[in-house]
Amino acid sequence: xxxQQVQRNMLRDPEKSRKYDRAYHETNKVRINEKxxxxxxxxxxxxxxxxxxxxxxxxxxxxxxxxxxLGIHNSDGxxxxxxxxxxxxxxxxxxxxxxxxxxxxxxxxxxxxxxHQTGIIRGLVCNDxxxxxxxxxxDYNHLIKITQTxxxxxxx
Numbered sequence: 001x002x003x004q005q006v007q008r009n010m011l012r013d014p015e016k017s018r019k020y021d022r023a024y025h026e027t028n029k030v031r032i033n034e035k036x037x038x039x040x041x042x043x044x045x046x047x048x049x050x051x052x053x054x055x056x057x058x059x060x061x062x063x064x065x066x067x068x069x070l071g072i073h074n075s076d077g078x079x080x081x082x083x084x085x086x087x088x089x090x091x092x093x094x095x096x097x098x099x100x101x102x103x104x105x106x107x108x109x110x111x112x113x114x115x116h117q118t119g120i121i122r123g124l125v126c127n128d129x130x131x132x133x134x135x136x137x138x139d140y141n142h143l144i145k146i147t148q149t150x151x152x153x154x155x156x
Contacts, residue, residue, distance in 0.1 A: 070114075
């Protein structure tokens with residue numbers, strides 16, 4: 001807990017306040033994280049229900065937030081947003097970039113497929129194709145190894 005003198009100084013100078021907060025968090029990181037985890041586990045149902053309500057009330061804002069949190073961006077380096085999603089959706093005529101089925105054939109919206117290394121968006125794909133891409137492209141070497149192991153074990 002900061003002293004009264006420190007508190008008065010922080011009110012006068014926001015930069016000092018930020019520096020103090022950063023230093024405090026850095027020195028107490030483990031304790032703070034444990035406290036946050038304990039709070040989350042105690043209030044998990046409330047937190048999840050709040051997030052669900054927020055997502056339903058503001059789906060576009062929440063998607064933008066999630067894309068930002070995941071580091072998804074356009075090839076020019078700008079943040080990928082719902083505006084970009086809608087533009088890409090029109091370009092692809094509402095179809096999955098891989099299997100070419102229309103989005104109306106799926107229960108969920110098309111996913112924003114992106115490189116997990118660079119974060120750059122590749123296109124909009126259905127959930128099934130996105131799963132295949134994640135397994136095949138983002139972890140190609142591992143997929144080849146486990147497939148070879150499987151085929152050796154199950155050879156006829």
